[in-house]
Amino acid sequence: MSEARSRGAESTREVIVETALRLFRERGFDATTMRAIAAEAGVSVGNAYYYFESKEALIQAYYDRAQAEHEAACRELLATTPSFAARLSGVLREWVRVSEPYHEFAVKFFKHAAEPTNPLSPFSAQSSPAREASIAIYRQVVEGSRDSMNTELREELPELLWLLSMGMVLFWVHDTSPGCERTHRLIDATVPLVDRLVGLSHLPGLRGITKDFIAVVHELRA
Numbered sequence: 001m002s003e004a005r006s007r008g009a010e011s012t013r014e015v016i017v018e019t020a021l022r023l024f025r026e027r028g029f030d031a032t033t034m035r036a037i038a039a040e041a042g043v044s045v046g047n048a049y050y051y052f053e054s055k056e057a058l059i060q061a062y063y064d065r066a067q068a069e070h071e072a073a074c075r076e077l078l079a080t081t082p083s084f085a086a087r088l089s090g091v092l093r094e095w096v097r098v099s100e101p102y103h104e105f106a107v108k109f110f111k112h113a114a115e116p117t118n119p120l121s122p123f124s125a126q127s128s129p130a131r132e133a134s135i136a137i138y139r140q141v142v143e144g145s146r147d148s149m150n151t152e153l154r155e156e157l158p159e160l161l162w163l164l165s166m167g168m169v170l171f172w173v174h175d176t177s178p179g180c181e182r183t184h185r186l187i188d189a190t191v192p193l194v195d196r197l198v199g200l201s202h203l204p205g206l207r208g209i210t211k212d213f214i215a216v217v218h219e220l221r222a
Contacts, residue, residue, distance in 0.1 A: 013051050016041045017065065020058040025105040029055065029112060059109075059120050062102075063130035069098045071137055078137075084145035085195035088161065091141055092168060092187045096180055099172070103180070110173045122166060135162045150201035150210045157198070164194070 019041040023032040034055060038048035052058050073094040081087050099106070112120050119126040139158035142149075149157070168190075172183045201210045 009051075012043065012047070013061070016043065016048055016051055017058060017061050020052075020055070021062060021102070021105065024109065025102075029059075029109050056119050056126070060126060060130070063122075063127060064133075066099065066102070067130045067133045070095050071133065073098050074137060074140075078140045078144055082144070082146040084141070084147040084149075084198060085191050087141045087145055088138075088194065089187055089191045091137060092165060092191070093184065095165065095168075096172060096183055096187075100180070103172070106173050122169075131162070134165070135159055138162050138165070147195075147199060148202050149198045152214055153198065153201045153210055156214055161194075164190070 016037065020032070020037045023037055023040060027036075032055065034048055034052075035045050037055075037058070038045045041048065052061065070091075074091050077090040077094070078087060081090065109120075112118055113122060115121060116123070118124065121127060122131055135158050138161035141161060142154055142157045168183065168186065171186055172180055175183045177183075
């Protein structure tokens with residue numbers, strides 16, 4: 001009976017999330033109320049608040065689900081591909097692919113996520129679970145690569161690659177080309193540059209520059 005209740009609760013959560021995302025796409029985030037979400041989902045308002053304390057919590061659930069989908073989509077690639085460039089390119093491309101159904105929603109929603117103090121910002125404390133899960137994917141990109149790279153840079157690289165992906169997200173939000181073709185071209189142009197810089201980082205003549213770069217990263221993080 002406990003397992004049945006658990007499955008029922010998870011099903012109700014999913015229905016509420018799916019309904020909320022649909023209404024956010026159709027009406028916009030600001031114009032959608034928890035009461036409207038509950039009514040469309042076929043649950044009471046109190047039940048909706050039982051599972052999600054606010055609309056922001058629903059967005060965090062979307063972040064978590066999208067992150068899980070991205071991780072699943074990258075699993076085979078990361079298990080079979082040794083090249084750093086191919087791993088990075090594949091992970092970025094898979095993110096674009098799994099996010100495609102939410103592109104229109106992301107365009108409307110971006111103004112909220114772009115506010116530095118908004119809990120929906122990918123840099124906020126509230127978004128830390130999804131952020132850490134995303135960084136973990138880029139950690140797999142680095143750790144599973146057989147390419148040579150500076151040891152100190154290897155430690156910092158997962159977070160730096162996540163920041164690169166945030167730049168890709170910004171570009172993708174504004175990309176109106178068919179199938180987000182321009183975003184794919186940006187990935188094609190950017191990954192070889194990153195690969196080249198990472199590959200040069202272990203050379204003796206560039207180790208000092210790499211150390212200076214890492215020091216700047218630490219300063220910005222502080």
